[in-house]
Amino acid sequence: MSVRKVTVATLAGLKGRNEKAVFVTAYDYPTATFADRAGVDMILVGDSAAMTMLGLPSTLQIGLAEMLVFIRAVTRAAQHAFVIGDLPFLSYQPSDETAIRSAGAFIAAGCDAVKCEGGSRVARRVRAMVDAGIAVMGHLGLTPQNLGQLGGYRVQGKSLAAAERLLRDAESLERAGAFAILLEAVPAETATLPPLDELLATAVESVGGEERRKPQEGHRETIEQADQRTA
Numbered sequence: 460m461s462v463r464k465v466t467v468a469t470l471a472g473l474k475g476r477n478e479k480a481v482f483v484t485a486y487d488y489p490t491a492t493f494a495d496r497a498g499v500d501m502i503l504v505g506d507s508a509a510m511t512m513l514g515l516p517s518t519l520q521i522g523l524a525e526m527l528v529f530i531r532a533v534t535r536a537a538q539h540a541f542v543i544g545d546l547p548f549l550s551y552q553p554s555d556e557t558a559i560r561s562a563g564a565f566i567a568a569g570c571d572a573v574k575c576e577g578g579s580r581v582a583r584r585v586r587a588m589v590d591a592g593i594a595v596m597g598h599l600g601l602t603p604q605n606l607g608q609l610g611g612y613r614v615q616g617k618s619l620a621a622a623e624r625l626l627r628d629a630e631s632l633e634r635a636g637a638f639a640i641l642l643e644a645v646p647a648e649t650a651t652l653p654p655l656d657e658l659l660a661t662a663v664e665s666v667g668g669e670e671r672r673k674p675q676e677g678h679r680e681t682i683e684q685a686d687q688r689t690a
Contacts, residue, residue, distance in 0.1 A: 465571075466541065
């Protein structure tokens with residue numbers, strides 16, 4: 460039986476119908492195989508592999524070469540899921556050319572898209588990658604590659620001013636061509652006031668802070684529903 464591959468158009472269709480996408484993280488072939496066969500929509504190969512797989516103290520210590528090992532393992536398994544590769548620290552920040560080359564290496568290794576952290580200050584890099592034909596997911600809120608500036612792993616966007624900055628950053632990423640934005644550790648009142656997923660045409664995913672779209676919860680039921688969709 461042929462397997463239908465999830466694409467950017469598939470994800471846009473889910474948003475248009477106000478349906479949830481199942482979004483999980485995997486770093487290896489066995490885990491990605493289980494997730495893909497369960498029918499998940501998106502798999503993130505996160506730079507958190509630095510800590511979870513390599514025993515490093517933070518995401519800042521993993522490089523492009525190490526990420527490519529994990530990416531190749533996951534993409535070999537993903538016949539259905541849309542695979543997003545997490546661009547590591549300093550693999551996109553220095554210049555547009557650096558960003559394009561790094562993202563291009565991920566796409567050549569089998570990724571469907573890449574993810575980078577930051578808002579307005581990385582919008583130029585996002586635009587450069589998009590103009591090179593690469594699908595890009597943004598990442599706002601708690602951005603681990605900026606821990607030195609954030610003061611540690613803390614919930615972001617608690618105040619009205621912070622919520623307004625978050626919206627401005629999200630709009631910058633959307634204008635730059637990002638197909639989706641991941642919000643990490645953003646409280647419910649910030650994520651819904653204003654409602655970013657309604658104000659933006661770009662899809663909004665949330666992890667670790669916003670209740671009604673939080674991927675960690677409801678996995679069992681959602682995966683079963685996804686499995687029925689792809690049966």
